[in-house]
Amino acid sequence: MxxxxxxxxxxxxxxxxxxxxxxxxxxxxxxxxxxxxxxxxxxxxxxxxxxxxRGKVSRKDLINFCFYMEQLSGAGVPMLEGLADLRDSMDNPRFRGVVADLIENIEGGAQLSEAMNRHPHIFDKTFTSLVAAGEQSAEITEVFKNLADNLKWQDELASQTRKVLMYPAFVGTIVLGVTIFLMIFLVPQLTGFIKSMGQDLPFHTRALIFVSNVFINYWYAVLATPVLIFIGIKLLLHNSAEARYKAAGYKLRIPLIGPILYKIILARFATFFALLYASGITILDCIRLCEEIVANEVVANGLRRARQAISDGQGVTAAFQSIEIFPPLVIRMLKVGEATGSMDTALRNVSYFYNREIKEMIEKVQSLIEPVMTVILGLILGWIMLSVLGPIYDTISKVKV
Structure with missing residues (x-):
């Protein structure tokens, strides 16, 4: 309140x-x-x-909203009464205000989908299009059930993606912290002793001393450089469509991570396409809405070209095959769906297959990350030990007893 x-x-x-x-x-x-x-x-x-x-509406809030609306509409509760009960039971003040605005607009004669269109940052075009299709087909209960299931799938997918990205980021931060500590505090003490020996130092020892001096004298530049690079990349991507397109292509080619992101995009496309098509939305509108869902400029551009080819009279399978972005499995399932008229069922099979592959690939990547990070840390420590102990060993070996 x-x-x-x-x-x-x-x-x-x-x-x-x-x-x-x-x-x-x-x-x-x-x-x-x-x-x-x-x-x-x-x-x-x-x-x-x-x-x-300033409040935030989370995916969990939307899942609860869809589940609540599914139960109430399935029980025959009038829309306004259901929304009013939902508004009074909500903890999130931002979402409570949104639901109150939905009630106000519906009381003014608007459809639920039209009222949702006033809040595009919460209910995206796909969400409102599905609700509109449910209103037209009198299948609003089934639409809310599908939306709740889909949001749960997205939440699980986001959790799996975070697992891939967060662990290497965490371990990489630790490795960077250890490296900075060694370069600023430990190496200067050891190199001071090595220089006092008065002998010619090997290249790897001179390189270690140089790197240590950079960390000591320009630590602010070392810390600021990654931040400035990150900000510069963000600004470039924001202002340049060509840069966004190239970056989207690079993401899909990153070793280990790229194939997982690609399969996540394919699973998202197949899931949403099946959901939209099953709700009675036309194929062209399904593709148009999926362009915004895939969140990758390369794939979105391919979908735009496929949509244009279908508009020009080409078949769905032939149009998708011509853009050379989707793998044979997707093309084959589109062909089966087009021939049988069960496009949604065929694409749900694609989604199931890729969801299983995504989980297996994430587990493999996670099992590889720890030894890779251990090797990197070992190489850094080995370089430091070799650069420090090598000259000391050479000095001792020259001493004649």
Missing amino acids: ARYAYQSMNAAGKMVRGSMEAANLPDLELRLKRMELDLIDCKLQGQKAFRQR
């Missing part, structure tokens, strides 16, 4: 000011009418207002 500061008028025409908690503006008006007051003006008050403007 948000707190509103309001100005109202009573039956005698006298101005009445105050503050009151309410779920939204219509709720505030209703509460004031019960007090025989007519609302004139109001504004959100204090921290509650800030939270309502």
